[in-house]
Amino acid sequence: MRELITLRVNGERYEVAVLPHRTLLEVLREDLGLIGTKHGCELGECGACTVLLDGVPVLSCLTLPLEVQGAEITTIEGLEERGRLHPLQEAFAELGAAQCGYCTPGMLLSAAALLRQNPRPTREEIKQALAGNLCRCTGYTKIYEAIEAAARRLSAVHEDERQPDAALQP
Amino acid sequence: MLRLPPFRYLAPRTLSEATRLLAEEGPAAMPVAGGTDLLPNMKRRQFTPAALVGLRRLHELKGISGSPEVGVRIGAGETLTSVSTHPLIRTHYPALALAAAAVSTPQLRNAGTIGGNILLDTRCNYYNQTEFWRHSIGYCMKRDGSICLVAPGSPRCWAISSADTVPVLVVLQARVRLVSVRGEREIPIQELFRDDGMRPYTRETDEILSEIWLPPAPGWRSTYLKLRRRGSFDFPILGVAAALRREQDGRIGDVRIALGAVASHPVEAEEAMAHLRGQQPTPALLQEVAALAAKRARPLDNADLTITYRKQLTPVYVRRALDLLLGAEQGSGAK
Amino acid sequence: MxxxxxxxxxxxxxxxxxxxxxxxxxxxxxxxxxxVYADDIMLPRMLYGGLLRSPHPHARILSINTRKARELPGVLAIITGEDLPRKYGILPSSQDETALAIDKVRYVGDPVAAVAAVDPDTLEQALRLIEVEYEVLPALMSIDEALAHPDIKIHEEARTGNIHKAVSYEFGEVEAGFAAADYVREDWFYYEGNNHVPIETHACVARWEPDPHDPVGGKLTLWSSTQTPHYVHREVSKVLGIPPSHLRVIAPHVGGGFGGKSDPFSHEICACELARRTGRPVKITCTREEVFLIHRGRHPVKMWIKTGLKRDGTITAMHFRSFLDGGAYGSYGVATTYYTGALQPVTYALPAYKFEGMRLFTNKPPCGPKRGHGTPQPRFAVEVHLDKIAADLGLDPIELRKRNLVRPFSRTINGLRITSCALEECLEQVVARSGWREFQAARPAREAEAERRFSPVRYGMGLAVSTYICGAGKPIYWNDxxxxxxxxxxxxxxxxxxxxxxxxxxxxxxxxxxxxxxxxxxxxxxxxxxxxxxxxxxxxxxxxxxxxxxxxxxxxxxxxxxxxxxxxxxxxxxxxxxxxxxxxxxxxxxxxxxxxxxxxxxxxxxxxxxxxxxxxxxxxxxAPPEDIHGDFKGAGVGPSPAYSYSACVALVAVDSETGEVKVEKLWLAHDVGQAINPLLVAGQVEGSAYMGYGEALMEQQIFRKGRHKIPSILDYKIPTTLDTPEIETILVGQPDEEGPFGGKEAGQGPLLPVMPAIANAIYNAVGIRIDEVPITPDKVLRALKAARSEPGERPLPPPRVTPIALSEPWPARLIRWSPGHAGLAEQPLKLMNGHRQYQEQGESTPQGAATPPSRLPQKGGTA
The missing domain is CATH 3.30.365.10 (Aldehyde oxidase/xanthine dehydrogenase, molybdopterin binding domain)
Incomplete structure (x- = not known):
């Protein structure tokens, strides 16, 4: 029996009738058309299906939609705002952090959660935060470099915001 | 894509409603908290419950509170991330923080709970396989079959207790609370386990593990070492939890050592503990203690790497855990 | 052209x-x-397709009953082997697969039936309801078993026992070469198979658009996560009997391949047929387990190598034998077999070289091409073997290699044309950047410090060099x-x-x-x-x-x-x-x-x-030029319009109490010619280093009781962020004259030296040799215990590769070939003079006399 549920995904409300045994991954992809979230192993062993649940990275392949009705779900489609890319997305693109791109949505969401919690992570902290996301193309190096670059850009932006007058000084 | 089998989902709002639902539904229903162990197992059809009783919303299973003086209560529904990062636990029960942080990956720790880790299904690489694979080999006694594929002559199941937090909770002498419509019971965590890979817990199917109590920890130091191949994802193929308290004069006032992933239940190294208790630690003594502890490890060929290797590493890891607790200056070093 | x-x-x-x-x-x-990747394609009225796979490694199919499954509401089509009887395979010479098994199944996972249903749950139920009756046959699960049981035939078509392909070549005068040697060494090596593990599992969607006026009945479109749409186009067209004009194959975004998506696959063919039968789009998405069963991954290879050298380290002859565990079907295996022998002379200037290769059928998922296709295994053997020889002769491993490196603009003893080659520069760069010489000089101080601190950790550095092709000189099917x-x-x-x-x-x-x-x-x-x-x-x-x-x-x-x-x-x-x-x-x-x-x-x-x-x-x-290889049968594997070169230094830390190996850093120099985009080249080098690291230490496609032992990415280990070493990429080389803007390949070559560099580094750290990949901690500890056993202790013997003793002569006719002139024996002496001098003398060397070095501009317009 399908159940009618409400999901909040990327700030939008979706009413959807789901079978209780459908995972969030399946519902995002097959019912909501949010195909940016990827299927890699279906058993919680790769991280490709990572989404944020109230800002926290979890695996959508091991999440029941019925259990996350109250939560704010963020998928890769929600990382950009009105067509403006998240600095992480820019850095991943510019610095070659995405090769085949299949692990990339999950990587980006794990990285976004990290930077929100820790705006200037060390290389070791980045490795720890991404320890649940497997990448088979890059050897991870370019991913670290992109996250570090995005962190620098983000904190530069924050600096500007904190000192709005600074830019006006001669 | 491997998918879940159909089930009904029940969402109680209180612990008593949850226990009532479990009682009503009978053994065909299973509780689900983080789902990080149960759902993959269900996808592999190791479990095909008719109904799942969701524990996520139960506020009774939440919260970490207390102090090192009176002890600490951890709601069983707290995630492994919150356990591993909680200041009280990091400071006073570091072994538990280490063990919780060593489970799988950040994503799984964000969803998986301490209660779920304690009740992790025992593992075996003949059992943690898909329905297709288990059908192919003819199934084992733990699910759908009649023999143990690791030890075909054995009357019992040898699946491995693989929870990182369990040996730690044993050395911390934790107690757990189980709740059902029939009432509540609080037991030392050791009593939760049975030496049986098939039915590894004394928890009845209508009971919910609601909370964990850590006793006061003045003067105790504790640590956890985990053997695995990779820095994340992997279950332990050996877990060593150790806790000790020293006297003023440096002698070992008390010590507890427990091994994980070497049997179907957490294994306490009693002989080793007795050998060290009251003694002044020396490198030679620690080697003896480590060798005694390792006698309790009886791995079988149902996990990563070889039996010999897992056995050989046990004394090394025990000694290293003790070295850590005794400080670098006590290091007994390499042979 | x-x-x-x-x-x-x-x-x-x-x-x-x-x-x-x-x-x-x-x-x-x-x-x-x-x-948009293949699994992301959702079409209106799309059905879910899936394959029923064999639970037995080797069995005869007695009957298949699909009645119960057909009667299940929501099941729209079921097909079995007889519906698609036409044989296919990626190589014209190995047409040994059918989309669904007809008479026999040959590995656990061999597809037997395919179903299309309205939803995933119905699909799963239907697959469960298909009844297949099998007569189980004995299964052969290793090279040794396949050789030992010619009576148990996996393929009736195989001429001798389970030998799929055997080849035998002698280039130059091998006996004379060994006779001229001051020192000869032989070694056995084993390289375990492994899987590509692309993060995207294989997936495809097929759509049939009927047209009653068309004699073919309609047109078919297949979206598939494939690396080779052209070859899939050919094979699907053949098996379905649909003219190529009526079939369209599209590769959308592909989520990683590494060689694992290069074959035409059963699921692709079945999705097409199910779409044709139902008139509705059909999607098949493989599970992770199915990726391990589809496989086509790295062949397990057992190797024997014998090399003769002069006292100064100059190689006089090499003899190399490879035994490949091919799994149940041909796939690219004939090419793989040749590749295990073809490139040895493209790295080192061998004056005489004998190569014998043999691929065997076993009851395992078929092996095929994985990054480096057939060359990482011999590269591992050669580079570890040379490291042992350097130790035996008391030579510096760098100098030993330098003495024997191939020259730019030369011909190899097996007739391959070498043009641009910056191998020596690669070697010098990794040695310099890694601080190799300082590291080795500091060994006594480092060891003393470790002893003082009771540290069980020992550090070591190892190196290796390699070569790879920039495109196969010949297509898969013969054409101009x-x-x-x-x-x-x-x-x-x-x-x-x-x-x-x-x-x-x-x-x-x-x-x-x-x-x-x-x-x-x-x-x-x-x-x-x-x-x-x-x-x-x-x-x-x-x-x-x-x-x-x-x-x-x-x-x-x-x-x-x-x-x-x-x-x-x-x-x-x-x-x-x-x-x-x-x-x-x-x-x-x-x-x-x-x-x-x-x-x-x-x-x-x-x-x-x-x-x-x-x-x-x-x-x-x-199309590649014609004058780049010899004129013997089998010369088509190995030639390439150019070769890339790589060198790697690995720094490892070995815990001598636990056998655990941590690779701290890899320095990789790669001769890519001109980088078209250095960012992407570095990405390829880093990815190769990562994958090589995984193969060296943890990855293995292994079997137990006829089944894949660990078909999940929890149990099949691939490196995480917390394992992967730091990687330093060094791009070297000059633009290649035939490459686009001078560019050469970067996707595969840099993987090759990583495994032997790590193995050599472990030896450098703790003095033990593991001649088998992956080098897992249990093997390291076992070797350490064997090496250090004290009186009274009886440790297990160190891990050792069991030699293969052939009772029969090599089952392939020996083909002898030489560049066709005298004076080969002098070659090594001349080679010692170094690149530039050789280049200057190019036209007058013995090789040059027969086959002048190819300078492309001069040859322009001749074809």
Whole structure:
């Protein structure tokens, strides 16, 4: 029996009738058309299906939609705002952090959660935060470099915001 | 894509409603908290419950509170991330923080709970396989079959207790609370386990593990070492939890050592503990203690790497855990 | 065909696009989740398809009963072997697969039936309801078992026992070479099989569009995560009996391949047939377990190597034997077999070389090509073997290698043409950047410090060098057509559309096309629209395998772009009153090199040219030259229009109490010629290093009781962020004369030296040799305990590769071949004189006398 549920995904409300045994991954992809979230192993062993649940990275392949009705779900489609890319997305693109791109949505969401919690992570902290996301193309190096670059850009932006007058000084 | 089998989902709002639902539904229903162990197992059809009783919303299973003086209560529904990062636990029960942080990956720790880790299904690489694979080999006694594929002559199941937090909770002498419509019971965590890979817990199917109590920890130091191949994802193929308290004069006032992933239940190294208790630690003594502890490890060929290797590493890891607790200056070093 | 060479010499640098670290053209679609992969395609009325697979490693099918499954509501079609009886296989010589098993199943996972149903739950139920009766046969699960039981035949067609292919070659005078040696050493090695583990599992969607007026009945479209749409097109067409004209194969974004998506697969063929039968789109998405069963991964190879050397380290002869565990079907295995022998002489200048290779059928998932195709195994053997020899002879491992490196612009003893080669520079760079000499000099102090601190950890450095092809010299099926073709269309608004069959599997081949065309036409790459990997829209490119795409599609793109440029320049010359040869394209303009102010915009030039010549469409193509290999049977595997070279130094820390190995850092120097985009090249090098690291220490496709022991990515270990070593990439080399803008391959070569470098580093750290990959901690500890056993202790013997004793003579006729002249024995002495001197003397060397070094520009236009 399908159940009618409400999901909040990327700030939008979706009413959807789901079978209780459908995972969030399946519902995002097959019912909501949010195909940016990827299927890699279906058993919680790769991280490709990572989404944020109230800002926290979890695996959508091991999440029941019925259990996350109250939560704010963020998928890769929600990382950009009105067509403006998240600095992480820019850095991943510019610095070659995405090769085949299949692990990339999950990587980006794990990285976004990290930077929100820790705006200037060390290389070791980045490795720890991404320890649940497997990448088979890059050897991870370019991913670290992109996250570090995005962190620098983000904190530069924050600096500007904190000192709005600074830019006006001669 | 491997998918879940159909089930009904029940969402109680209180612990008593949850226990009532479990009682009503009978053994065909299973509780689900983080789902990080149960759902993959269900996808592999190791479990095909008719109904799942969701524990996520139960506020009774939440919260970490207390102090090192009176002890600490951890709601069983707290995630492994919150356990591993909680200041009280990091400071006073570091072994538990280490063990919780060593489970799988950040994503799984964000969803998986301490209660779920304690009740992790025992593992075996003949059992943690898909329905297709288990059908192919003819199934084992733990699910759908009649023999143990690791030890075909054995009357019992040898699946491995693989929870990182369990040996730690044993050395911390934790107690757990189980709740059902029939009432509540609080037991030392050791009593939760049975030496049986098939039915590894004394928890009845209508009971919910609601909370964990850590006793006061003045003067105790504790640590956890985990053997695995990779820095994340992997279950332990050996877990060593150790806790000790020293006297003023440096002698070992008390010590507890427990091994994980070497049997179907957490294994306490009693002989080793007795050998060290009251003694002044020396490198030679620690080697003896480590060798005694390792006698309790009886791995079988149902996990990563070889039996010999897992056995050989046990004394090394025990000694290293003790070295850590005794400080670098006590290091007994390499042979 | 070789007309492109007429256009030499090329535009001289500095380039505007080539060599720039630009983002990939699809970077923004991948980082935003917009990129569409096969499993992302959801079509109206789409059905879910799936395969029932054999639970037995070897069995005869007695009966299949699909009645119960058919009666299940929601099941729309079920097919079995007899519905698709036509045999296929990637190689014309190995047509041994059927889409669904007919008489026998040969591995656990061999597909037996396929179902299309309305939803995933019905599909699963239906698969469960199909009843198959088997007669179980004994299974052969290793090279040794396959050799020992010729009576248990996995394929009736195999001529001798379970030998799929055996080859035997002697190049030069091997016996004389060994006779001239001062020192001879023999070793056995074993390289375990492993899987590609792309993060995207294989998936496809097939759609049938009926047309009652068409005698074929309609047209079929297949979207599939494949590296080789052209070969899939051929095979699906053949098995379904649909003319190629009525079939369209499209590779959408592919989530990693590494060779694992290069075969035509059962699930692709079945999805097509199910779509045809139901008239509805059908999707099949493989589970992770199925990826391990589909496999086509690295062959397990047992190897024996014997090398003779002069006292100074000069190699006089090498004899190499390989035994490949092919699994249940042919796949690329014949080529793999040749590859285990072909490239040894392309790394070291061997004056005499004997190679015998044999591939065996076993009851395991079929092996095929994985990154480095057939060459990582022998590379591991050769480089560890040479390291042992260096230790035996008391020679510096660097000097030993330097003494024997191949020369640029030379011919190998097995007839392969070598052009650009910066191997020595690679070696020097990794040695310098890693601080190799300082590290080795500091050993006593480091050991003393470790002893003082009671630390069980010991550090070591090891090195290795390697070679790889830049595209296979021959196509999979014999033909004289181009290996790659590119079409370009200019529209009058200034738009540029590039069409090419090349398949981007993440390596950036589509981007490379954009950079090359942008460079040639003098426009920004963002202007370019790309249509790729679509057998209806795009001209054939053979596929993303053998590191061929940048080289071949790149050259085809240059040719197509230059043809258009000629038209643009000629139209612009008239308007600007400047001779065409004084015009250049750049920055979106066509301008006079003498006065850049005299210029037209690209759009204006396009409009003038279209007015003058009509629609502006061009095509370019590329096939490798013919004169790059010997003239013996089997010479088609190994030749390449160019070779890349790599060298690696590994720094490892070995815990001598636990046997755990931590690779701290890998330095990798790679001769890529001219990097078209250094960012992407570095990405390929880093990815190769990562994958090599995984193969060296943890990855293994292993079996127990006839079943894959660990078919999940929890149990099959691939490195995480917390394991992967730091990687330093060093790009070296000069532009290659045949490569597009001088570019060579980077996708596979850099993987090759990693495994032996790590093995050699472990020896350097703790003095033990593990001659078997992966080097897991249990093997290391066992070797350490054996080496250090004290009196009274009886440790297990150290891990050792069991030799294969053949009771019969080698089951293939020996083919002897030599470059065809005397004086080979002198070659090594001359080689010692070093590159430059050799190059200067090039024409007068014995090799050169027979086959003059190929200087491409001089050979231009001869074909």
């Amino acid at each position: 070789d007309e492109w060479r007429r256009l030499q010499p090329r535009k001289a640098g500095p380039y505007r696009v080539v060599g720039q670290p630009l983002p990939k053209v699809d970077a923004y679609s991948t980082v935003t989740g917009r990129a 057509m181009p290996h790659s073709a590119v079409q370009i269309r200019l529209d009058r608004g200034g738009g540029v559309t590039v069409y090419c069959g090349a398949t981007d599997i993440g390596q950036g081949s589509t981007s490379v096309l954009a950079y090359i065309v942008a460079e040639e036409l003098g426009v920004e790459p963002e202007r370019i629209h790309l249509e790729t990997a679509d057998t209806t829209l795009t001209p054939v490119d053979l596929g993303s395998y053998s590191s061929r795409v940048t080289f071949m599609a790149g050259n085809a793109a240059i040719q197509a772009a230059r043809r258009l440029k000629e038209l643009l320049h000629s139209a612009a010359a008239e308007r600007l009153r400047v001779p065409p040869d004084r015009l250049e394209s750049g920055d979106g303009c066509i301008y006079s090199v003498d006065d850049p102010q005299v210029a037209l915009s690209f759009e204006q030039a396009v409009q003038l040219a279209e007015a003058r010549y009509g629609a502006l469409v061009s095509a370019g193509s590329y």
